[in-house]
Amino acid sequence: MVSQRDRDLFRDDVRSRGTKLSAAEREKILRPYLPDPSDISRRPTQRRKKAPRKTPIRTFLKSQLHQFTYTLIHIFFGLYVRIVQAYHALVDRILAIIYYHHRTPELIRKDVKNLDRLPEHLSVVLSMRREDDALAILMDDVAELAAWCMSAGIPVLSVYEKSGILKSCIPPLHQTITNKLSSYYDSSRQPALQLFAPHHPVYNPSSDSERTQSSAPGSGSLTVLLLSATDGRETFVDLTKTLAEMSQNGKLSPEDITMELVDAEISEITTQPSQAAAALSDDNSNDQSSIESPGVSIKPEPDLLLVFGSFLKLDGYPPWHIRLTEMFCTGDKISNISGCGEAVEYQGFIRGLWHYAGAQMRFGR
Amino acid sequence: MATSMHLSRLRKWIVASPPIEFAISKLRDLLVGAIRQGPVPQHVAFVMDGNRRFARSHRIETVEGHNLGFEALARILEVSYRSGVKVVTIYAFSIENFKRSKFEVDALMEMARVKLGQLAQHGDILDRYGAQVRVLGRMDLLRPDVHAAFTKAVEMTSRNGNCVLNICFPYTSRDEITGAVRDTVAEYSTPLQPVHASTGSVRSPFSESHIALKIQAQSQSPPEPQATAAEDTPSDIESGSESSTRGEVEDDHPSSPPGKVYEGTGSSFSSSTTLHLAEAKAAAAAGGNSDNDNDNDNNTSGKFQSPETITSQTISDHLYTKGNPPLDLLIRTSGVERLSDFMLWQGNENTEIVFLDVMWPEFDLWHFLPVLLRWQRRISKQKVNPEAEGDFEGDSTPEQQKQQSPSSTDDVPSDDMLLHNDAKLKGL
Numbered sequence: 156m157v158s159q160r161d162r163d164l165f166r167d168d169v170r171s172r173g174t175k176l177s178a179a180e181r182e183k184i185l186r187p188y189l190p191d192p193s194d195i196s197r198r199p200t201q202r203r204k205k206a207p208r209k210t211p212i213r214t215f216l217k218s219q220l221h222q223f224t225y226t227l228i229h230i231f232f233g234l235y236v237r238i239v240q241a242y243h244a245l246v247d248r249i250l251a252i253i254y255y256h257h258r259t260p261e262l263i264r265k266d267v268k269n270l271d272r273l274p275e276h277l278s279v280v281l282s283m284r285r286e287d288d289a290l291a292i293l294m295d296d297v298a299e300l301a302a303w304c305m306s307a308g309i310p311v312l313s314v315y316e317k318s319g320i321l322k323s324c325i326p327p328l329h330q331t332i333t334n335k336l337s338s339y340y341d342s343s344r345q346p347a348l349q350l351f352a353p354h355h356p357v358y359n360p361s362s363d364s365e366r367t368q369s370s371a372p373g374s375g376s377l378t379v380l381l382l383s384a385t386d387g388r389e390t391f392v393d394l395t396k397t398l399a400e401m402s403q404n405g406k407l408s409p410e411d412i413t414m415e416l417v418d419a420e421i422s423e424i425t426t427q428p429s430q431a432a433a434a435l436s437d438d439n440s441n442d443q444s445s446i447e448s449p450g451v452s453i454k455p456e457p458d459l460l461l462v463f464g465s466f467l468k469l470d471g472y473p474p475w476h477i478r479l480t481e482m483f484c485t486g487d488k489i490s491n492i493s494g495c496g497e498a499v500e501y502q503g504f505i506r507g508l509w510h511y512a513g514a515q516m517r518f519g520r
Numbered sequence: 521m522a523t524s525m526h527l528s529r530l531r532k533w534i535v536a537s538p539p540i541e542f543a544i545s546k547l548r549d550l551l552v553g554a555i556r557q558g559p560v561p562q563h564v565a566f567v568m569d570g571n572r573r574f575a576r577s578h579r580i581e582t583v584e585g586h587n588l589g590f591e592a593l594a595r596i597l598e599v600s601y602r603s604g605v606k607v608v609t610i611y612a613f614s615i616e617n618f619k620r621s622k623f624e625v626d627a628l629m630e631m632a633r634v635k636l637g638q639l640a641q642h643g644d645i646l647d648r649y650g651a652q653v654r655v656l657g658r659m660d661l662l663r664p665d666v667h668a669a670f671t672k673a674v675e676m677t678s679r680n681g682n683c684v685l686n687i688c689f690p691y692t693s694r695d696e697i698t699g700a701v702r703d704t705v706a707e708y709s710t711p712l713q714p715v716h717a718s719t720g721s722v723r724s725p726f727s728e729s730h731i732a733l734k735i736q737a738q739s740q741s742p743p744e745p746q747a748t749a750a751e752d753t754p755s756d757i758e759s760g761s762e763s764s765t766r767g768e769v770e771d772d773h774p775s776s777p778p779g780k781v782y783e784g785t786g787s788s789f790s791s792s793t794t795l796h797l798a799e800a801k802a803a804a805a806a807g808g809n810s811d812n813d814n815d816n817d818n819n820t821s822g823k824f825q826s827p828e829t830i831t832s833q834t835i836s837d838h839l840y841t842k843g844n845p846p847l848d849l850l851i852r853t854s855g856v857e858r859l860s861d862f863m864l865w866q867g868n869e870n871t872e873i874v875f876l877d878v879m880w881p882e883f884d885l886w887h888f889l890p891v892l893l894r895w896q897r898r899i900s901k902q903k904v905n906p907e908a909e910g911d912f913e914g915d916s917t918p919e920q921q922k923q924q925s926p927s928s929t930d931d932v933p934s935d936d937m938l939l940h941n942d943a944k945l946k947g948l
Contacts, residue, residue, distance in 0.1 A: 159536035162591075169587050178641035185645070188598075217553070224554035232893045387868060388832040395701050395835060399827035402709035409706035414698045466898070467873040474864040478694065482857050482873065510857075 250502040258339050260306035266505055267307045270512035274458035276311040277304060278382075278480070280472060281463055281499065283318065290320060294328050296499040297321065297379070298335035303504050305346055305377045306339065311453045312379050313425075315472050319383025322352040329358050332379070347376035353386050353424045378453055380425065384471035391475075394420055421475045422455040461485060461507045463499050483507040548885055552602045555889075558896040559903075560604040561848035565863050567611045568593065570854030570879035577879075583627040588881035590631065599885050601651070601683045603892070607844045609686035611862045615658060615695060632689070633666045636673040643676055650682040656840035657691035686841065693864035700838035700865075704830060707838075712823050839865060847871045849895060851888075853880045872898075 161184050168181070256263050267273060279300060283289045297314050304312045314321065321328060329350050337345060351357040394417070401407040456476045462468070465486035469477070485503035534540055568589055575585025593610065600608050612632070618625060639646070639653070655670050662670065670689065836842065847866040852859075855877035859867065867873060874891050876883070 158538075158541050165591075166587070169590075178638070181638065182642060182645065185642075220550070221553035222557050224550055225557035228551075228554055228893065229558075229897065232890075232897065236894075236897070388835070388865070391697065391701065391835055392830055392832050395704050396827040396830050398701065399705045399708040399830060402705045403824045403827070409702050409709065412698065412702040412705060414694055417698050417701060418694070466894075467875075468870065469868040469873070470870075472868055474868045475694065475697070477859060477868075478861045478864065479858055482859075482875070 247500075247502065250506070251500060254502050254505055256303065256306070256501050258302075260302075260339055263303060263306035264308070267508055270508060272512055273307065273508065274309055274481075274511055276313065276454045276457045277309050277459050277461065278313040278315065278457035278472075278477075279461045279463060279499075280315045280470065282470070283316065283320070290324070293321065294324070294331045295335075297328060298332045299499060299501075300504065301332045301348070301377060301379055302335050302339045303501065305336065305375060307508065308375065310375070310377060312377065313382055313457060314379065315382040317384045317470055319381075319385060321381045322355060322383060325350060325352065325355065325358045325381070328381075349376070349378045350381070351379075352381035352383075353390075355381075380453065382425070382473060386425065387471050387473040390421060390424060390473065418475070425473070425476070426453050426455050456480065459483065459507060459511045461504065463503065481511050483510050548599075551885065551889060552599060555603040555892055555896075559899045561892075561895055562605065562845040563607040563609070563847045563849075564600060564605050565609040565611070565847055565850045565867070566593075566596065567850075567852035567860065567862055568880045569852055569856055569860075571881060573854060574879035574881045582624055583631075585881060586628060586631060590635065592881050592883050595884055596888065597685065599888060606682070607684040607686065609656070609688065609841070609844075609847075609863070611688045611691065611860075613657075613689050613691070614861060615661065615690045615692045616861070618661070618690070629663060629666050633669045636669040640669070640672050640676055646677055646680065650680040651677060652680040652682075652684045653677045654684060654686050654840075655689050656686050656696070657689045658695060659689065661690045684844065686844070688840075688862070691840075692861040693859075694861055696840055697835075697865055699840075700835050703838040704834055708825050708827055708830070710824075712825065836865070841866055849874065849891070851876060851891060853878055853883050 164184060254266060256266075281293060281296060284292055286292065293316065300314070301312055329348070332348060332350065333345075336348065340346060349357055398407065398412060402409055456478065457480050460472075460477060460480045460482045462482065462484045463486075464484065467482060467484040483506075485500075485507065535544070571585040571589040572582050574588065575582045578585075597608060613628060617628075636653075653673050655674055659667055659670060841847075846869065847863060848871065850859075850863060850867050850871050850873045852874070853876050855875065857875045859873075863871075872895060876887055876891070878887050
């Protein structure tokens with residue numbers, strides 16, 4: 156803590172662009188604030204092996220005092236956290252009562268109607284719970300989110316789940332979402348749904364005639380993208396491998412690697428799911444996917460990232476595209492440290508959207 | 521309005537009075553000393569946002585706001601290093617910030633130059649306290665005089681150990697990642713020194729037959745990443761086969777993993793022959809390709825590191841933050857909840873990201889303390905109950921998670937235990 160007098164001296168110096176004080180004068184100001192050099196046991200080479208301290212009792216008492224303060228602070232902080240937690244839980248329940256979707260798209264639309272802006276691409280970070288039916292719960296959560304996005308008018312939803320288990324069960328997931336949507340919408344105006352993951356073809360089991368019938372005018376459409384940890388750093392590793400290979404063969408010089416190139420390559424993986432992957436893995440590709448593929452083009456950068464968890468941790472989320480993404484954590488700011496992911500609830504979703512609408516956007520200016 | 525101004529002046533006067541000042545500084549010492557007792561994040565990053573908004577709301581000049589921001593930085597660095605943080609990374613200037621008004625950019629540059637110039641005058645103090653300054657970012661975009669000041673400061677402190685201050689000066693994370701990819705590629709496309717067979721076998725600590733076996737195993741179960749590789753380089757394969765002299769390469773190439781091909785490139789290296797003996801058919805293809813590659817490079821004895829050895833660690837090691845501990849805490853002030861191209865790679869694993877609704881010039885121990893306490897609470901709870909969420913390893917498979925299910929709910933008992941321990945300590 157710098158005293159007022161020294162601070163004024165320092166600010167005078169700053170105003171004159173560091174010309175007022177000489178180096179020696181500055182050191183004189185600084186010296187009282189520096190810790191005793193002997194306290195700093197730096198450089199193991201100058202090992203003084205616990206040279207007898209000048210004041211052993213005082214040092215001991217000091218460390219005891221610090222230990223005591225530490226425990227005291229944490230007791231009080233813990234109490235504070237519990238109180239805040241209880242308060243938030245209460246607010247959360249109240250919000251849950253006031254804002255409930257009742258599986259009616261109109262109600263959801265009413266909730267988001269007054270918002271200044273909506274994300275075009277919403278991304279959510281989910282985590283597996285530890286119950287036995289964790290996968291079923293996870294799929295149900297994704298389905299709920301898809302229905303809410305559809306109703307709110309958000310065209311793209313990407314779901315990040317670290318282990319990538321969702322990618323391995325795309326057909327049942329599609330079924331779950333379709334069932335969920337049919338509980339929100341009449342069968343007459345069932346919206347169109349596209350579900351895909353990087354390196355996987357677009358999954359769309361319904362035949363063409365059925366699809367055109369189902370995507371009735373005005374009901375909108377939704378694209379769901381499934382992401383996992385392998386789409387994060389691993390993608391860069393793969394890209395680097397390929398580039399290194401090309402460079403070794405003399406087809407590319409390292410100077411050719413620009414941000415635009417990397418951006419194009421990385422974006423391609425999340426936005427264009429189909430052709431290459433389908434061509435490569437013959438057993439996976441089916442006719443629908445190759446027909447469907449040209450239609451998919453989504454904005455690679457999510458506008459809003461909702462983390463359903465107790466604190467904001469990206470947990471391996473693909474790093475490239477979250478440059479300007481607003482982040483929102485549904486958990487309390489302070490509480491709920493243990494336990495895994497929070498329940499995916501409607502009020503968390505709607506709070507995230509409010510938050511997004513309130514935030515202002517500035518691009519580095 | 522007038523009363524509030526008088527009140528704030530009175531408050532300032534009281535805070536600035538020597539006894540109160542002394543008491544506050546003692547309190548800070550106590551708190552910092554207390555923080556030291558628990559686990560402390562090793563690497564903390566700050567986005568120093570809000571200087572301009574602070575200046576605007578307090579009706580002072582923007583440059584003045586930046587000066588106050590520098591004071592806040594000094595305060596926070598003091599708190600961080602004294603509480604045991606090893607590396608502090610600050611986002612001082614983004615490449616995007618060059619778009620700001622010339623006046624402001626110049627003022628910021630001038631400030632950086634003056635501060636670092638002053639820093640360089642205190643060489644002995646820096647030596648004694650062992651702080652190391654590093655600059656992360658595109659130094660080539662800077663003015664020559666600023667560049668010189670930075671280089672000098674970095675040079676002077678490069679031998680110091682203990683604490684590191686990373687200044688991200690013209691920095692964006694995308695640029696950093698691109699640079700890392702580029703450097704990795706450059707490193708992997710520099711031919712290794714031509715090795716004579718005799719010295720090579722002496723030098724290499726690896727068993728060649730073992731490697732050959734490994735490669736065979738790999739080729740039987742080709743790894744998943746192949747999909748990307750093939751997807752990205754259709755033209756690569758075509759052009760390769762065009763220039764090749766043997767027709768059979770064309771057929772064999774898509775099915776053989778690239779690792780094999782690169783093992784074969786060094787004809788002087790004896791491992792390739794072992795491999796060829798083991799897999800006669802693939803060897804023909806690999807051999808053909810290796811001739812081909814060597815022709816392309818005009819360097820018949822050159823051998824490359826295999827790109828298959830690239831991992832995410834390799835890329836991490838080519839980032840500006842190489843050698844630093846993983847990022848534990850990322851704090852952004854001013855209430856903006858975006859990363860703004862900062863530490864995208866470093867911050868995407870186990871970093872706790874905190875957005876604070878306070879302008880950077882006001883940021884102080886009092887805002888930092890709750891963040892640190894929360895972090896300590898989480899970490900110490902993990903130690904008591906390592907299965908709880910947010911563990912360092914991070915990648916627990918679903919099966920593991922299922923096994924962990926009994927312990928996931930006992931939040932309250934563990935907390936009680938913590939309190940109990942604390943009570944015992946207090947009793948002591």
